[in-house]
Amino acid sequence: MLSKTAAKRFFVVGTALCFGAFFLLTLDTLARIPAQTNQETMTDAVVRGKHLWDTSNCMGCHTLLGEGAYYAPELTKAYSRRGPDFIAAMLRDPEAMYPGQRRMQNYDFDEGQIEDLVAFLEWVGRMDLNGFPAEPDLGEVSVPVTSTDSSVARRSDRPQVFNQMCIACHALGGQGGAVGPALDGVGGRLDADYIKRWLTDPFAIKPNSLMPKLPLSDATIVELVAFLSQLKD
Amino acid sequence: MRYESQRIAWWFFATSMLLLCLQIVYGFIMGFAHMGYDVLHDVIPFHVARATHTNLLVVWLLCGFMGSAYYIVPEEVGRELYSVRLAKWQLGTLVFVGVVALVGFHFQWWEGRKFLEIPRPLDWLVVVNVLAFLWNLTMTMWKSPRMTTTSCVLYFGLLMAALLYLPGMIPTDNQTVDSYWRWWVVHLWVEGVWELIMGGILAYLLIKLTGVDREVIEKWLYVIVGLTFLSGILGTGHHYYYIGAPRYWLMIGGIFSALEPLAFLGMAIYAIAMARRGGRSHPNRNALAWTIGCSIMSFVGAGFLGFAHTLPQVNLYTHGTLVTAMHGHMAFWGAYAMLVFAIIAYALPQLTGRKLYDTPLAAFAFWTSNIGMVAMTLAFAVAGVAQVYLERRMGLDFLAVQEEIEVHFLGLVLAAALFAVGIGAYVLQFWRYGLPVGEVERAAVTGDAEGPAPDAAAAEAGA
Numbered sequence: 178m179l180s181k182t183a184a185k186r187f188f189v190v191g192t193a194l195c196f197g198a199f200f201l202l203t204l205d206t207l208a209r210i211p212a213q214t215n216q217e218t219m220t221d222a223v224v225r226g227k228h229l230w231d232t233s234n235c236m237g238c239h240t241l242l243g244e245g246a247y248y249a250p251e252l253t254k255a256y257s258r259r260g261p262d263f264i265a266a267m268l269r270d271p272e273a274m275y276p277g278q279r280r281m282q283n284y285d286f287d288e289g290q291i292e293d294l295v296a297f298l299e300w301v302g303r304m305d306l307n308g309f310p311a312e313p314d315l316g317e318v319s320v321p322v323t324s325t326d327s328s329v330a331r332r333s334d335r336p337q338v339f340n341q342m343c344i345a346c347h348a349l350g351g352q353g354g355a356v357g358p359a360l361d362g363v364g365g366r367l368d369a370d371y372i373k374r375w376l377t378d379p380f381a382i383k384p385n386s387l388m389p390k391l392p393l394s395d396a397t398i399v400e401l402v403a404f405l406s407q408l409k410d
Numbered sequence: 411m412r413y414e415s416q417r418i419a420w421w422f423f424a425t426s427m428l429l430l431c432l433q434i435v436y437g438f439i440m441g442f443a444h445m446g447y448d449v450l451h452d453v454i455p456f457h458v459a460r461a462t463h464t465n466l467l468v469v470w471l472l473c474g475f476m477g478s479a480y481y482i483v484p485e486e487v488g489r490e491l492y493s494v495r496l497a498k499w500q501l502g503t504l505v506f507v508g509v510v511a512l513v514g515f516h517f518q519w520w521e522g523r524k525f526l527e528i529p530r531p532l533d534w535l536v537v538v539n540v541l542a543f544l545w546n547l548t549m550t551m552w553k554s555p556r557m558t559t560t561s562c563v564l565y566f567g568l569l570m571a572a573l574l575y576l577p578g579m580i581p582t583d584n585q586t587v588d589s590y591w592r593w594w595v596v597h598l599w600v601e602g603v604w605e606l607i608m609g610g611i612l613a614y615l616l617i618k619l620t621g622v623d624r625e626v627i628e629k630w631l632y633v634i635v636g637l638t639f640l641s642g643i644l645g646t647g648h649h650y651y652y653i654g655a656p657r658y659w660l661m662i663g664g665i666f667s668a669l670e671p672l673a674f675l676g677m678a679i680y681a682i683a684m685a686r687r688g689g690r691s692h693p694n695r696n697a698l699a700w701t702i703g704c705s706i707m708s709f710v711g712a713g714f715l716g717f718a719h720t721l722p723q724v725n726l727y728t729h730g731t732l733v734t735a736m737h738g739h740m741a742f743w744g745a746y747a748m749l750v751f752a753i754i755a756y757a758l759p760q761l762t763g764r765k766l767y768d769t770p771l772a773a774f775a776f777w778t779s780n781i782g783m784v785a786m787t788l789a790f791a792v793a794g795v796a797q798v799y800l801e802r803r804m805g806l807d808f809l810a811v812q813e814e815i816e817v818h819f820l821g822l823v824l825a826a827a828l829f830a831v832g833i834g835a836y837v838l839q840f841w842r843y844g845l846p847v848g849e850v851e852r853a854a855v856t857g858d859a860e861g862p863a864p865d866a867a868a869a870e871a872g873a
Binding site for chain 2: 179180181184185187188191192195196198199202203205206207209210211213214216219223224227230231232233234235236237238240241242243244245246247248249250251275278279280282301304305306307308309310311312313314315345352353354355356
C-alpha cells in the first residue's frame, strides 16, 4: 500500500514538473503574444484607451476577450460590428443611443478620450483569438433570408452603415435589435423625403423621439435613403 | 481549545460573517438589475456592485482562512501564537484596507481588472498585511517543537497565495499580457494554492471529527494536493484559449483542466471515506455536516460544473456568458465558503465554551443555505444556456436576449432569498455563541483521540 513518503514524493515531484512546464510555456507564450496581438500596431492612443478601459472598470459590466461581467454586450468585435461612429456616439451619451434600455453610465469623456477608446477597441478587434467569437451557426434556421424575393434583405447587399448602426436597434428580416420598430417594408410606409428628414434630425419631426440624432454624413444619408426606400413588402 | 492565543480566530471569523452579509446585499442589487430593476443605477451602478460583490468575497474568505490558520496552527504545532498583538494589528489593518477599497469603489477608484480591482497603492498595503500574517505563522511554527503535515500544507498554501498575488502587479500595456498574468493570480489561487489551504483545513477537521489516525489522513492529503497541482497548474490554460495567446493552450488547457474534477472527486471520496472509517462519533455533528458538505459541493460546483464548460469546443460558445456565473457561484460556495463555515462550526464551541451545535437552527442553516445555492445555480444555468443558444448560436442581439432571460433572474432572486435566510440563520447562530470566553483545556484532560499526541510538556509551557 502507498506509504506517506511515497505520497509526499508524488506531491513534490508532480508539482515541480507541472510548474516547470507551466513556467516554460509562459516564457514561450509571452514571446508569441506580440505577433498574435499585432503589438507593433499598438499606438499611444491604444495604450491610453486601455488605461481608460481599466480606470472606468468597463469590465464591471461588459466582456472583452470574453472576460468581465455579463451585464452588457461583449465588445471584442465591437469595432467591426458597430463602426467607430456608433461607438463614439454611444460614449458621448449612452442612454440616448439605447433609450429605455439597460442603462450605461455616462463618463463625460472628451473627444480625445473617445478616440483613444475607439482605437483600443479597433486594436483588440484585430487580434488572432483562435476563432473567438464564433459565428452563430444556427442563425439560418430562424431567419429564412433566402426565401425572400428582395435581394436587399441579404446582409452583404446592404449599406455598411445599416449593418453597423441601424441594426443595433432595428430589425430587418428578423435580425437586429428590438429597441425600435422593425424596418421590413419601411419604403412602402414612408416616402424618401420623409426618411431623409428623419435621418437628418429625428427631433425636428418628432420632438419626443426616442431615436437619437446620429452622426451621419450627407453621403451616408443619401445611401441609407436609397436603401430604405426600396424596402417594400 | 488548548491555547489562549487561539481566541484571536474568533475576531477574524466575526469579520468574515459581517463581510459575507454585505456581499449578499450587493448580490441582490445585481440580481434585481438583471431582472430589469436597476433602481440604484445613479447611486450604485452595476459595475460598482459587481466589484464590491466579488472583492467582498475574496476578503471574507481570506479573513476566514487567516482565522482558521490562527486557530489551527497553535494546536497543530503545540505552542501559543508568536504574537497575539501582531494578529490583532494585522486584522485591524486588513479591515482598514478593505473598507478603504470598498468605499473607493463607490467613488470609482479602482483598476478595473476583474477580481483585482483594488487600486495599486492598496495592493501594496495588502502585501504588507499578508507578510505580517505570514511572519506570525512562520515564527509560531519555527519556535515550536513539532511540525505536522497538516500545518505545513496549510502554511505552504497561505505562503504561495501571498507570492502569487505579485504577478498581478506586473505592469503591461498589452491587454492580452495583462489577462495572462491576471489569471496567474486568480486561477492559481482558486484552482491551485487555495486548494492546499482547503486540504489542510479539511485534514485538520477530519482528524478532529472522525478520530481516524493522523498518518492515514495526512498520507491521503498529499495525494489530493498532488492531484490538485498536477491538473490545476497547467489547467490555467483554460483561461488562455481565446484571449490572444497561442493555440497550443487549447490542447494543454483542455486536457489538464478536464482532469481538475479528479482532484475534487478525490477530496470528496477522501472526506466521506474518513468519516465512515472513524469509529468515534464526535458530538459536533454540525461541523461534520459542513465538512462533508464542503467536499461534495466543491466537487459538484468546482469539479463537475467547471468541467461542463472547460473543453475548448464548448467554451468557444460559453466563454463570457452567464454559464461562467453558474459555475462560479457554486464553486466558491462549495469549496471555500462551506470550508470556512465548517471550521467556524467546529471552532465556535471550543472558543466560546457553549455547545450549541445540535440546535435545530444549526441544521436549518445548513440545509436552507445549501438548497438555496443549488436553486441559484439552476437559475444561472437556465439563463446561461438560453443565452448561449440565443445569442452565440442563433445570433440574436445581446439586449434582446437579456430581456428574454429576465424571468430566470426572478428565479435567481427567489433562490437567493432562500439562501440568504440560511446564511442569516448561520450568522444568528454565530451571534448566539457569544464572545470567545471558552476555557483553555489542558492537554491531559481533553481526551481528543489524535495520532501522536502533542507533547504535553510543550503544551503546558506554551499555555
